[in-house]
Amino acid sequence: MQNQLGLMGDQAIMFSIMVGLGIGGILALFMALFWPKRWQVPYRMEVLFAVLIGALGVYGAINSQSTVARYWAGVPDVANSVANSTEQSGVLSISYEAKAFDRAVTAYLFQWGFIFINPNGSASRNALAVKPGERILVHVLANDVIHGFQIPAARFMTEVDPGAVRTIWFRAPEKPGKYLIQCVNYCGVGHYQMKAWLVVGEGKAGPGGDKHG
Numbered sequence: 001m002q003n004q005l006g007l008m009g010d011q012a013i014m015f016s017i018m019v020g021l022g023i024g025g026i027l028a029l030f031m032a033l034f035w036p037k038r039w040q041v042p043y044r045m046e047v048l049f050a051v052l053i054g055a056l057g058v059y060g061a062i063n064s065q066s067t068v069a070r071y072w073a074g075v076p077d078v079a080n081s082v083a084n085s086t087e088q089s090g091v092l093s094i095s096y097e098a099k100a101f102d103r104a105v106t107a108y109l110f111q112w113g114f115i116f117i118n119p120n121g122s123a124s125r126n127a128l129a130v131k132p133g134e135r136i137l138v139h140v141l142a143n144d145v146i147h148g149f150q151i152p153a154a155r156f157m158t159e160v161d162p163g164a165v166r167t168i169w170f171r172a173p174e175k176p177g178k179y180l181i182q183c184v185n186y187c188g189v190g191h192y193q194m195k196a197w198l199v200v201g202e203g204k205a206g207p208g209g210d211k212h213g
Contacts, residue, residue: 017056021049101169102134109160110143112190114181126196128181130172140166148184151198159185176200 028045105128106117116128130136140149142160150157154170173179181196 014056014060021052025049100135101137103130104137104139106139106141107149108141108143109147109149109183109194111145111188112183112194114194114196116196127199128196129199129201132172132174132176132200132202134172135169136172137167137169140168145187146185147187147194149181150184151179151181153179153198157184172198173200176202 104119107128108115108117114126114128115123116125117123128136138149140158140160142162142164144162146159146161148157148159149166149168151170153173156168156170158166158168160166177200179198179200181198183191183194185191187194
């Protein structure tokens with residue numbers, strides 16, 4: 001799970017600090033180059049810079065672990081939600097046990113498009129219809145090359161190798177509408193057109209999960 005929406009929350013703090021350090025480093029470099037030779041960065045500033053970089057690394061690691069813990073909070077059956085894949089007559093079959101989610105789908109990525117397959121076998125091309133606030137478990141597969149799978153409005157991105165299954169979940173936006181789904185790994189000459197839509201309709205997921213067959 002990666003946040004692909006840019007500057008939000010802790011990301012804004014980290015980004016602001018890194019921008020400040022970058023600007024300060026560039027200024028220090030120009031000062032060392034163009035000021036009188038007797039001027040140099042004090043040793044204590046070098047130590048402070050190194051300590052600050054180390055602290056940022058530790059903070060990032062701790063924050064990342066916390067984010068992952070929050071991501072999986074409230075999903076007790078995730079161990080039973082892993083896809084078991086078998087190939088029969090060239091057709092990939094996915095069996096689901098996803099009790100903790102409102103629905104489970106397979107996202108089948110290929111050059112250059114998306115097919116979304118429901119457990120009952122129904123499918124739609126380049127469109128995934130959901131309800132506001134639903135928790136969607138997605139088994140992501142790639143047919144040919146490495147593809148990226150990103151829904152910016154749901155704040156996640158993942159990538160998958162050919163023949164592998166990447167399992168991830170997201171919460172659908174609360175506001176009805178059409179939201180972009182896209183491949184973010186260059187996958188050939190048609191990469192620019194590899195897009196789909198997350199279509200959020202009216203209504204809410206039922207208490208405890210509105211199951212969809």
